[in-house]
Amino acid sequence: MSNGTPYTYPQFPLRRFVHEMTDGPFGSSLTSSHYSDEGARVIRLGNIGSARFKDADAAFIPVSYFRELRRHEVKAGDLLIAGLGDDRHPVGRACIAPDQLGPAIVKADCYRVRLDENRLTHRFAAWALGSSTVSDQVSASTRGSTRSRINLEVAREIRLPVPPVEEQHRIADFLDAETARIDGILNAQKSLQERLSERRTAGVTSAVADTERNNRRSSTLTWLETLPVDWQEVRVGLLARMGSGHTPSRSHPEWWTKCSIPWITTGEVKQVRDDRREDLFETREKISEIGLANSAAEIHPAGTVVLCRTASAGYSAVMGTAMATSQDFVTWTCGPQLDPYYLLWCLRAMRADLLGRLAMGSTHKTIYVPDLQMLRIPLPSLDDQREIVKRIRKQNAGIDRLSDAVRIQSSLLTERRQALITAAVTGQIDVSTASGRGIEE
Template sequence: MNASVFDPRSFSVPGDYKFVRLGYVARLQNGLTVDAKRDITGDVVTRPYLRVANVQAGSLNLESVAEITVPRSVARRSMLRPGDVLMTEGGDLDKLGRGTVWQGELEGCLHQNHIFAIRPDPQHLVGRYLAYLTQSLYGRCYFESTGTKTTNLASTNSSKIQSFPLPLPPLEKQCYIVDYLDSETSRIGNLVRVQRELLEKLQERRAAGVVAAVSGAIGPDRERRDSTLAWLETVPAHWSEVGIGLVARMGSGHTPSRSHPEWWVDCTIPWITTGEVRQVRDDRQEVISETREKISQLGLENSAAELHPAGTVVLCRTASAGYSGVMGTAMTTSQDFATWTCGPKLDPYYLLWCLRAMRDDLLGRLAMGSTHKTIYVPDLQMLRIPLPPVEEQREIVSQIRRQNTKIDTLVDAANHQLALLAERRQALITAAVTGQLDVTSAPRDALA
């Protein structure tokens, strides 16, 4: 099935199916527009309301549900009812039209205008069948081929949703299909949960191993001890604890002005921005070897930008605050970074893993701001690390790499299993809702 050219007539369905446009067997309800200038005087009510982030494919995320105050008449027009199928208008291309059934989880809940509430005609369409159909490969091909695409986002609209051609079996068969899929997808869901729990434990083990290694809780010729970020309580006697500034020269970045166009000609000098830090977010990559941005020698010489040598440790202070890497070649950085150029007593990769060990605990407490986290330079200047002899630092780095390689192999295997389960789930749904899999032969008691 080709998502770029969608033709429902080319898809074979059983003889008791018929193609019906969604608008003929369901009513579409638009949501409310969140407008700061809306009238909140007179007869108003405050109600919970769903946003796109709350609607997943086949489920709801209700951990964070906003509230809104609107006139009672507006609330009445955009109130959800149990049995409504929620379909999203925009976002990533693969999320267009994703559907799930509203079961009345929140009393009096409203929905924003980027979510459509589809109210099926109970004599012709089962809501759960429609939700499964939107999750099938058939549904995904329709919405991805008809969606309007921009650089970063995609969108659909009410006309395209109402024009969605449903391969519609008789009502009784729809009920049979959704019962079967509820049972089978529940089994798959249990397997998914097991793999996700495994991934969580592997990531915890990976992080704990790094902390234990750089704090001296484990290492060459030493038994494992209780690991903690209280460095002085755990470091071996022949180690010291020092401020990073005593063994490395700290610097900060600078963004050259774009108001000097002559600085941005013949740009050859790598310049790290926050985009490069995304590559090291899973801590597998240590070295930043390439950058998307570059500056010229003229720009470097006439601005406050500083060229750091290869091996300089760089830490992001904003956006991906706390994430770090090592420069693979001489580079400059934007003002969003702090840098450390290590002296002879400090291996840069050992410092890198110390910073990563501190990220969730110490750096997490230093990052200020509710929406956009920032770590300020004076706080970073106060950081202290445990310091073994430099040869031992290098052995610790090698040890971290060995143990992480083993764990990452297991993480890759678990992620591969999750991908296979997702593929299996979609294939099963697609086969069932389009009649390629005859589920009516399954006994009813097997679907419980």
């Protein structure tokens, strides 16, 4: 629903009901160096969901330091408002501090609010702040180009619908129950999507390893050990010419303007990551022939297999047209014995194994070129390779159709959930007679 949604209940700014409102300590008053393994909880933006406290990703500070920051204290039942948001996490979203929280404070950009609950309850305020009408209002008051931000003064001026307190309790109870039902369905659909993804991966691995023909199958064997006995295991370097990218200097802007050669960088990782797609045709950046000549980079022909070594390490695609790559990728230009799409699906079947054995780094995984030079794959005949690719495409198409249907259902259900919240807090439905029945249909 939009800002045009009519209100049955009168609207008032939040400040009219505020007893206390504070934000978290800024700057050097609270940094990661203050964190400890246990002690008082630090409530961060990631903990504030829309009318739901997210208990994961817990952070703590020593109790002794918590005493110094007592003015930022949070108690069970307090209203928590997010002062910073993005596309997935709206600014102004709010939730209630849980009963089991223990000693806690808010971090910067998180606001702790205590209202006069004889006039505006925390539970109703949290639901109202998550409604579309209030969320749109808050978004219009934000500042920031990449992430939306509101300060304490703006937060105090947020206007909320305020029905009688008895009705606030009824609305909060109704939304607790109805959104729990919807969330149960959404969680089941999420689990189904995960199972479909696992089935897709298992199907690719099975097709490449051809486990139906393998009499040595065993759940204790690794992927390479499940290969059919009549297939050779061959180093990829003997079947395809391997190359690694180079990144030219950015100090020559003429190399990067009005150019025609597609240039694959980490900006293309999202496309490379999409296992539904095999071919990569478009890049956001292009480079000139002069830029390539001055960087030792080269143009790879269409049909070259490209694998990302950093960022989303292990993800791969086939170049749909001639392209050049940055140093974040390696390439294989296949010889006559190797179908590029068969190599692609071998790499995708091996992804978890590649990351487990070869990737280095704890936060940002990197696969090094010398390790990839020793990479080995099973080598059936060229006809068998193409048959395997055909089989993978067919089985994935069926899984993808089902996955798309579940995704559409989840999207519609999420929209209906939001519409229900907005209708309830603005008084467009009477929660004393509404059952919510049919919302998930």
